[in-house]
Amino acid sequence: MKLTEADVIAILHDDGRTEAEVAAQYGVQQNTINRIRTGTRCASIAPHVPRWFKKIRATSAGDVVAQRSVTDPATGCVNWTGALQSQGYGLFSFRGRMMLAHRAAYEAANGPIPDGLLLMHACDNPRCCNPAHLTPGTDQDNKADCVAKGRQSKGEAHSAAIKAALQRRSTMYRKEATI
Numbered sequence: 001m002k003l004t005e006a007d008v009i010a011i012l013h014d015d016g017r018t019e020a021e022v023a024a025q026y027g028v029q030q031n032t033i034n035r036i037r038t039g040t041r042c043a044s045i046a047p048h049v050p051r052w053f054k055k056i057r058a059t060s061a062g063d064v065v066a067q068r069s070v071t072d073p074a075t076g077c078v079n080w081t082g083a084l085q086s087q088g089y090g091l092f093s094f095r096g097r098m099m100l101a102h103r104a105a106y107e108a109a110n111g112p113i114p115d116g117l118l119l120m121h122a123c124d125n126p127r128c129c130n131p132a133h134l135t136p137g138t139d140q141d142n143k144a145d146c147v148a149k150g151r152q153s154k155g156e157a158h159s160a161a162i163k164a165a166l167q168r169r170s171t172m173y174r175k176e177a178t179i
């Protein structure tokens with residue numbers, strides 16, 4: 001049987017099922033599902049389908065970010081050009097999962113972000129996806145960072161807090177660089 005374009009799209013947006021389960025649903029061999037997921041053409045896929053699906057399949061979440069971002073030479077920020085969520089972070093769907101662009105970019109460069117950690121932007125630019133501008137930190141670190149950048153009320157953003165937060169971050173960067 002030949003799979004239609006709609007079938008291929010459904011398979012690509014996989015919902016966590018195994019290849020055997022998906023193959024059973026479409027009545028094709030498991031190998032066919034594997035070929036679709038890895039972007040390899042095969043005879044049991046409708047001839048009009050491939051090309052674009054290979055392009056989709058060849059990408060990882062990190063590649064999606066790379067393709068849809070533009071580097072600002074002045075700042076070094078790698079600015080996401082796609083949709084933004086309410087806080088201004090880049091947002092996209094990849095293999096049926098919603099992902100934040102800056103987190104996907106960081107993970108592509110550095111591996112998984114430890115559970116419970118946020119990523120802080122050194123550039124204070126939420127759409128930036130440059131891993132070099134991102135540092136993992138706790139919620140507490142993030143709040144200190146906000147104070148340092150004056151995003152909190154002015155009363156809290158006094159010079160001692162700014163100095164402390166900046167000092168703390170430069171220490172973190174030094175640590176980061178030596179890992």
Ligand SMILES: [Zn+2]
Pocket residue numbers: 076077078123124125128129130133
């Ligand atoms: Zn940046």
